[in-house]
Amino acid sequence: MTTFTPFTLWPLLFSDTFKTSFLGILLEALPFVLLGALLSSLLRVFVPDEMISRWIPRRPLPAILFGCLLGILFPVCECGMIPLVRRLIHKGMPLYVAIVFILSGPIINPVVYGATLMAFRSHPELAYTRMGLAFVVAALIGLILYATVRKSPLRLSIRREGSEVHQADTRGGRVAAVLVHTSDEFFEMGKYLIIGCLLTAGIQTFMNQGSLSAIGERPLGSYVFMMGLSFVLSLCSTSDAFVASTFLHVFPAGSLLAFMVLGPMLDFKNSLMLLSLFKTRFALYLFFLIIATVFTGSVLASLWL
Amino acid sequence: MNHSRSIRLHYLFRAVILLAFALYIGHLVQQDALHYYVAPKLARWIRLCPVPLCLMALSLGLQAVLGRSAALCDCEHRLPRSGLGSSALYGLFLLPLLLGFLLPDRALGSAAAAKKGIVLSYTAAEPGNGAKFTPSNPYEAEFAELAGKLYEQPVIPVHSEIFSETLGAMNLYKSQFEGKEITVSGFLYREPQGAGQPGYAVSRFLVQCCTADATPFGILLQPGTQISLPADTWIEVRGKLHVALFEGVETLQIAPERITAMAAPSTPYVYTNADAAAAWEELQRADIK
Numbered sequence: 001m002t003t004f005t006p007f008t009l010w011p012l013l014f015s016d017t018f019k020t021s022f023l024g025i026l027l028e029a030l031p032f033v034l035l036g037a038l039l040s041s042l043l044r045v046f047v048p049d050e051m052i053s054r055w056i057p058r059r060p061l062p063a064i065l066f067g068c069l070l071g072i073l074f075p076v077c078e079c080g081m082i083p084l085v086r087r088l089i090h091k092g093m094p095l096y097v098a099i100v101f102i103l104s105g106p107i108i109n110p111v112v113y114g115a116t117l118m119a120f121r122s123h124p125e126l127a128y129t130r131m132g133l134a135f136v137v138a139a140l141i142g143l144i145l146y147a148t149v150r151k152s153p154l155r156l157s158i159r160r161e162g163s164e165v166h167q168a169d170t171r172g173g174r175v176a177a178v179l180v181h182t183s184d185e186f187f188e189m190g191k192y193l194i195i196g197c198l199l200t201a202g203i204q205t206f207m208n209q210g211s212l213s214a215i216g217e218r219p220l221g222s223y224v225f226m227m228g229l230s231f232v233l234s235l236c237s238t239s240d241a242f243v244a245s246t247f248l249h250v251f252p253a254g255s256l257l258a259f260m261v262l263g264p265m266l267d268f269k270n271s272l273m274l275l276s277l278f279k280t281r282f283a284l285y286l287f288f289l290i291i292a293t294v295f296t297g298s299v300l301a302s303l304w305l
Numbered sequence: 306m307n308h309s310r311s312i313r314l315h316y317l318f319r320a321v322i323l324l325a326f327a328l329y330i331g332h333l334v335q336q337d338a339l340h341y342y343v344a345p346k347l348a349r350w351i352r353l354c355p356v357p358l359c360l361m362a363l364s365l366g367l368q369a370v371l372g373r374s375a376a377l378c379d380c381e382h383r384l385p386r387s388g389l390g391s392s393a394l395y396g397l398f399l400l401p402l403l404l405g406f407l408l409p410d411r412a413l414g415s416a417a418a419a420k421k422g423i424v425l426s427y428t429a430a431e432p433g434n435g436a437k438f439t440p441s442n443p444y445e446a447e448f449a450e451l452a453g454k455l456y457e458q459p460v461i462p463v464h465s466e467i468f469s470e471t472l473g474a475m476n477l478y479k480s481q482f483e484g485k486e487i488t489v490s491g492f493l494y495r496e497p498q499g500a501g502q503p504g505y506a507v508s509r510f511l512v513q514c515c516t517a518d519a520t521p522f523g524i525l526l527q528p529g530t531q532i533s534l535p536a537d538t539w540i541e542v543r544g545k546l547h548v549a550l551f552e553g554v555e556t557l558q559i560a561p562e563r564i565t566a567m568a569a570p571s572t573p574y575v576y577t578n579a580d581a582a583a584a585w586e587e588l589q590r591a592d593i594k
Contacts, residue, residue, distance in 0.1 A: 016411040017420075019404050024342040024516030026401050027330075031350040034357050115513075118577070122445050179357075179364035183319055186361070187394070194397050200517065209422045239513030242577070246424045246520055 022201035028236060029079040029193055029269070036080025037185035040087035041178045053092030060096070064142040067100030068135055071109045078106040078237060078264055079193065082273040083185040089154065096145040099286065102274075104138035106237040106264035107131065116260065119241035126253060129301050130241075130260050137261060137293045144289060153282030192276050196269030200234040207232070222255040223295060230263030231271075237264035254302025262294045315384050315391070316369035322398050323362035327355035329405050338410040340572050343515045412573035413510050415536040418521035419497050423508060425525055426476050426556050438478055448474040450582040456481065460543070463489040464588050465570065469511045469522050470581035472557075475546070479557050482546050487559060490541040490567060493534055494523055504551075505532055507542050507559070512574040519574065525551060525558040532564065539569045 043052075057063045085098050093101075106112070108131055116127040209229070226247070235243060240263050244256045266287060275283045330351060333339045339348045385391045438453040452474040455461050461482075463471045468491075475482050489507050496504035508523030526532075527547065534540065544561040551558070578584045 015408070017413060017417045019408050020341060020411060020413055021417075021516050023401060023405055024519075027339075027342050027351055028347060028515035028517070030326075030354055031347075034354060038357065118579070121448065176364040176367060179361045180368055182357070183323060183361040183365055186323075187319060187398075191394055191397050194401065198400075204517065205417070205420065208420050233517065235518050236514045239515075239518040242511075242513050243518050243520060 018201050018205040021204045022197055025197045025200055025234065025269075026194065029197070032080035033083075033186065033189055033193060034080075034182070036083045037182045037189065038178070039080075040083040040185055041181035043084075043087045043091060044181055045174055045178050047091060050092045052088060053094075056093060056097060060143065060146045063094065063097050064100050064139050064146075067097040067142060068104045068108060068138055070101045071105030071107070078102075078267075078270050079189075079273075081105055082270065082277055083189055086154075086277055094146075095149060095153065096142045099145055100138045100142035103141060103265045103290070104134055107134035107261065108138075112237050112241075112264075115238045116241040119245040120248075123248070123253065125305060126257065126260075127241075129257055129305060133257060133261050133294075133297050133301055134265075137265070137290070137297055140293055141286075141289050145286075149282070153278045155277060155279050188276070189273060192272040193269060196234060196267075196272050199268050200232065203232045220299070222251040223258050223299065226251060226255040226259040227262045227291070227295065230259040231267050233263070234267040234269045235263055240264070252302055253305045254298045257301055257305075258294055258298035261298065262290070265294070266290050312384065313369040313372070316365045318391075318395055320362040320365040320369065322395065322402075323358045323365070325399075325402050327358040327362070329402055330355050330358075332406070333410075336410070337571075340574070341410045341412055341516075344512045344574075344576055347514055412569075413516060413519055413521075414492055415494050415508075417519070418494050418508055418510070418523075421519070421521055423494060423506060423521045423523045425506065425523055425551065426479075426554060438481070445477065447580070447582055448477050451585055452478045452481075454582065454585055456485070460486040460488055461546075462592075463487065464585070465490075465509065465572075465575050466588060467578050467581045467584050468509050468575040470578055470584075472522055472524060474581070476557060479548050479555065482557065483548055485546045486543070487546055488541060488543045489524060489559070490539065490570075491523065492569075492573075493532065493536055493538045493540050494521070495536040504528055505530055507540060509575045510573070512576060522575070525556055527558050527560040530561055534564075534566060539567050541565050541567050 057066055081102055085093075085102050088101070089095060089098050113127060113131060116130055117124055120126045226244075230240065233240075233243070240260055244259045247256060247259075271283075271287065274286065277283075278286070330339075333342075334352055339351060343351060385394055438449045438456070448470070451467070451470060455471065455474060461471075461475075491507040491509045494506040494508040496506070505526040506523035507526065508521050510519040511522050512519045526542065526544075527549070528551075541564070542559055542561050543563045544559040547558050547560055548555055549558050550556070
């Protein structure tokens with residue numbers, strides 16, 4: 001075995017950490033992105049336009065409830081969510097219902113509930129509050145968007161072309177058409193995913209979490225710190241509860257709640273994807289709404305916890 | 306440039322990249338290196354990915370070679386128009402592949418643990434737990450049961466299958482484990498130089514989904530322990546448990562009697578176990594055989 005002096009060893013260790021985190025995040029997201037892209041293409045090729053809108057309740061409140069509970073049916077991780085939601089919007093899902101689905105889907109589903117309960121063995125009330133807060137935040141944002149947004153905020157509005165003509169010409173028929181669209185979606189989302197993974201891995205490799213936790217010692221500082229951490233770490237919603245539980249005796253329970261509700265709704269990875277889907281102004285408005293409601297909600301919830 | 310020709314070219318590039326991704330995953334599976342990056346429950350899904358990736362590459366290739374020009378359009382997904390845009394896009398996709406193929410697969414170690422902050426006391430002992438290993442709420446029942454089983458051992462083994470659970474259970478009832486003998490193995494973690502003596506810990510990374518959520522769990526070696534081994538060496542420690550204050554928190558520590566270097570295990574990380582007490586029984590039975 002070769003020996004290294006400490007000076008040559010340190011940069012090497014860093015690049016190993018970087019590579020291992022970067023590929024770890026990317027490989028983790030890959031099956032979900034592929035699944036999301038595949039579902040979206042299946043919808044595009046096989047489900048006629050406007051069909052989805054017939055399933056969605058007309059009145060806003062039942063529609064929002066529908067959006068919140070859709071996550072139980074489609075337990076797709078947040079990485080697979082964006083291509084799927086984009087297609088759903090094009091197929092006639094109202095914007096506010098789609099946003100409610102994007103926000104609640106990664107949290108309100110049985111897998112995440114189980115993982116949270118397991119991570120907080122001695123504080124099961126945190127798991128219930130997480131589900132409850134996610135529901136309230138998603139529904140509230142849905143209502144605000146229903147009331148305030150009129151124009152389509154989509155970056156690229158698809159022309160309603162006669163899609164039948166298109167698919168008849170794809171070599172290999174409908175199956176090949178689905179696959180071609182899947183790879184289009186994959187490359188579309190993949191670039192944001194890779195940039196997100198690069199940034200996240202960079203932060204994980206070079207940021208010292210211990211040195212930042214000093215921010216958390218000020219009043220409400222722990223909320224700011226935990227929300228910032230959940231944004232930059234870009235963890236999967238099924239595993240973030242465990243990371244949060246390691247802070248259990250350092251920070252108040254409300255800030256852990258903020259970490260577990262904000263992270264799946266908004267992080268490096270998916271904010272880039274949201275920016276690719278929506279016009280910048282709308283995306284920033286949405287980010288603001290998410291951060292503000294999660295912050296307020298978790299501070300209020302901590303009074304009750 | 307001819308529009309349909311440029312689309313064909315894009316499709317070919319994409320087909321090649323998709324195939325390369327499929328190949329990389331195949332390479333990881335074949336080298337048995339997937340566990341350096343993701344937890345086994347997720348690895349199952351990643352192993353399936355080459356199938357859709359190859360199919361996607363195949364149908365892209367088909368369109369590129371045989372597709373009629375009229376049918377090729379990018380009206381829905383805009384393809385990059387400039388050469389610069391395209392090279393940036395495909396360069397981005399090649400980056401993980403290059404990193405993956407060129408750099409060796411290594412597990413996370415001390416450097417990452419120092420950045421993430423090592424977890425030394427995972428569960429806080431609830432004060433007023435007078436009776437032996439009685440859970441204060443039903444959710445601690447599993448840890449209490451495990452703690453009871455661990456306590457009966459003359460030398461407590463820390464199995465890697467239930468690493469975090471064992472540490473958690475002992476931490477919950479730390480005062481009762483005072484003075485017990487223990488053997489534990491992990492990589493040697495050295496506290497970054499701070500005030501006072503260097504601190505050492507035996508540590509393992511707990512991975513939930515992937516390396517992004519890897520959390521370093523460890524048990525402190527009594528301050529003042531002299532160790533000449535470099536950080537990240539895999540060691541087996543045998544010693545007595547003590548409760549002492551570390552950075553103001555009551556923490557379990559080992560007063561080591563013997564520290565031996567060992568070969569790195571084939572799976573460097575540890576994972577959570579849904580039923581640690583049952584897993585313990587199984588491991589004990591396997592040990593006797």
